[in-house]
Amino acid sequence: MESTDVLIVGGGPIGLEVHAALRGAGVETMQVEAGTLGWTMGWWAPGTKYFSSPERIGIAGVPLVTRDQEKATREEYLAYLRQVAGARGLEVELGWRVETIDREGDGFVVGMRRSVRGVGGPAPGARLAREGGEEDGAPHPDPLPGGEREGRRIRARRVVLAIGNMHRARALGVPGEGLAHVSHFLADPHGYYGRDVLIVGGKNSAVEAAIRLHRVGARVTMSYRGVEFDPERIKYWLTPEIQWLISKGKIGFIPESEVESIGERVVRLRVGGGVREVAADRVLLLIGYEQDATLFERAGIELEGEERRPRFDHTTMETSVPGVFVAGTATGGTQRRTKVFIETSHAHGARIVRAITGRGVGGAEESYGAMAES
Ligand SMILES: Cc1cc2nc3c(=O)[nH]c(=O)nc-3n(C[C@H](O)[C@H](O)[C@H](O)COP(=O)(O)OP(=O)(O)OC[C@H]3O[C@@H](n4cnc5c(N)ncnc54)[C@H](O)[C@@H]3O)c2cc1C
Known part of the structure; x- marks a missing residue:
């Protein structure tokens, strides 16, 4: 041996x-x-x-x-x-x-x-x-x-x-998480061009993905459990950028929301006691x-x-x-x-x-x- x-x-x-x-x-x-x-x-x-x-x-x-x-x-x-x-x-x-x-x-x-x-x-x-x-x-x-x-x-x-x-x-454990258009990993941003992308998460990887995908021409919405991003958990230069993009309506942001289920074209989010549907043909679960x-x-x-x-x-x-x-x-x-x-x-x-x-x-x-x- x-x-x-x-x-x-x-x-x-x-x-x-x-x-x-x-x-x-x-x-x-x-x-x-x-x-x-x-x-x-x-x-x-x-x-x-x-x-x-x-x-x-x-x-x-x-x-x-x-x-x-x-x-x-x-x-x-x-x-x-x-x-x-x-x-x-x-x-x-x-x-x-x-x-x-x-x-x-x-x-x-x-x-x-x-x-x-x-x-x-x-x-x-x-x-x-x-x-x-x-x-x-x-x-x-x-x-x-x-x-x-x-x-x-x-x-x-x-x-x-x-x-x-x-x-x-980390898995969310919701129905639809295993569908082919759902991933836990950001791939080459180019591939998201022209897509409706829902990004779940509110820490660095989610914020960074949102900014990059917006810049390649994806229509991006973020769903986050928290009220607002914690600057301690995001690269310091990204915080003002994401805040600006959200404030201008260029990236959608749904705070205090949780995914209920993922379908082929639509994701159902629980928000404040109700349900909101978000169109998405790509879903990124960037939660760690x-x-x-x-x-x-x-x-x-x-x-x-x-x-x-x-x-x-x-x-x-x-x-x-x-x-x-x-x-x-x-x-x-x-x-x-x-x-x-x-x-x-x-x-x-x-x-x-x-x-x-x-x-x-x-x-x-x-x-x-x-x-x-x-
Ligand atoms: C997007 C991102 C950005 C980051 N930026 C920074 C940064 O700016 N600064 C910083 O300090 N850190 C950063 N990190 C964290 C850093 O990259 C990781 O902490 C780094 O990879 C850790 O190095 P490591 O050698 O401890 O482990 P890894 O790089 O994870 O290496 C572990 C290796 O072990 C191998 N392995 C596991 N199990 C086995 C096994 N059973 N048999 C054989 N091989 C095995 C794996 O294949 C892997 O190659 C970042 C992480 C991410 C995700």
Whole structure:
């Protein structure tokens, strides 16, 4: 059986950053990822921009340089992640999804299977299988039945779970949610041109989608449970834009409304004790994402609180299972309010290095861990 000292699971920015820190400290490592490098950013709509400035989401001491000195787009960041892997000599084995973590001797045996996609994002083909009920973004709808997929086992003294927390879209649980014109993910805005689009949600992704779709010539209406948007939960430059577009009647806004059912052409909303029908031939339910905690549970890690966060020691990042560490947004569970993201996770690699080697990461520590944690 293959073996390593540390196996890092997840090839997002923080998995890569932890890998670079461990490598820099001379620790033997392997890293596996179910999809491709930066899978999570891979399913965002084309051109989506980060809210963080480049220096705050740069990792492993490699400068993130953007074309126009502005915030990075998802495309720039994906290219950057490949650049970091190359510059730091980080090999990530792609297309392996970890399914089991079992203690054996002084370490673990980690079981994985071949996977055609990463974890999270819209699932191509899922719609074909469902009959009005199944969500796109349902947990890991891998088209290959488990028994037919190639398996692999790696022995590791320690495991770092940098598996993120956007594993599936939050569902509304209303009739019609599974119809073909309903999605939990914004696709290329161009495809919404000339359409009546109802966007459900009132946080950043919903507001950003509304503005972008209005600009490509869609007729956009927003349905939001709240009375007004919370500026704390929206990119600060978008708040005045959406307010202006709504005040001019360019984007429809129905506050204090909840979806009752979705039909082929019309969505029924409950508003103030009555029902209002809104025409829509595209419906976007942008109400957030959830973490799939199955791997934590299989590893025996305790989950805490309403958000079902993995229990871990904040000074070492070691979970309630000694030898299993957690890093990045995986630490946050299903976040009700986003407190953990790339910016707040830079210290994780340095802490894991210290816990494993007993040494700091010297000059590198600052660049790996300068940002405040939540
Ligand atoms: C629209 C949007 C904008 C954002 N903007 C910002 C921003 O400006 N600043 C900021 O700091 N953050 C931002 N975030 C959040 C940030 O992108 C994520 O927090 C980031 O992807 C987290 O990095 P991560 O490495 O912790 O996890 P991820 O990037 O989610 O990586 C986890 C990886 O693990 C893989 N994986 C999961 N389970 C397994 C398994 N069992 N086996 C193998 N692989 C597995 C997944 O396929 C995935 O590639 C934004 C998020 C969104 C949705």
